[in-house]
Every structure is written in C-alpha cells, then in structure tokens.
Amino acid sequence: MESKVIRVKPNFAWSHGTYSKEIYNVVKTLDPDILHLHVWRHPYVFQLSKINSVRILQPHSPFYSLKQLGIITYIYYTLVDNFLGHFIIEYNLIAITPLERDILYKKFRASSELIPNGVDDELFSMKSEGDEFYLYIRKNKQREKYNENA
16 A cells, blocks of 8 residues: 655644644545544644544643743643643543553543553653753754645
8 A cells, every 4th residue: 555645734833733724624535444643732633523533642741830831832731721621532542651641531531541652761861850851842944844845
C-alpha cells in the first residue's frame, strides 16, 4: 500500500495549534477505521471528535502550572479545559505516564490506557525544582517554508 501525505491549509495558527476549516471534510472523505490524534487542546481534537471511527487521543501531558505557562496560555488552557473538556471523553485516551493517567481522571473523569512512550526514565538525570522545569520545542522554519511551497 502506498502512503500519501495530505496537507490542509490552515485558516489561522497560533502558538497552541492551527485551525483549518477543511480538516473535517478531508478526514470524513478518507473514512478512516482509526483516527489517532496527538495533543489535547488543539482545534482538530474538537473538530474531529464526531468522526465515525475509532478515535484515539494521546494528550501528551499538557498539564502545567501558571508559573510554567504564563498568564495568557494558562487562561487559554483553563478556558478550554472548563468549557470544552467534555470533548476529551469522545476519545479512547492513551496516557504516557501514570501521572498523566491520574490527571486525566481527576480533571475530566476520563479513563485512559497507560502506554509509556518507550523512553526509560532511568536514562534521564535532569533535576528540577518544583515548577522550574521547562521543555521547549520550536517549529522548524525551513520545514514550514517547504510545506507552504508543497
């Protein structure tokens, strides 16, 4: 079977995701048996929650304190969790850590399967104090330019 990449043009993007009005119709036309999404709070999670497929979501533990996020992102996360949190139960959830599994249940009363990400915790020697640990991932600008021209 040949793989095919389908790109949809975003109508707008911000630091927490992108929105494309095309995504629902594209996925519905594909009629997938399984729909596996990543990252809670991205618009496509809400847009695709009613697709008639087995729906799987890996939230990737996006649960942080105000100190870790800053006020704007914290408000966004709080609003989404409080007003759109019911969408999360439309999915079969995969937690990558026991802590994530516990948070998903406490925050949303949502059960999840624990499937660790395959990285042995013993390999990490990073130490953090309280809320002072940050992981920063940025978009590759060259890749974005390539995708715009594709």
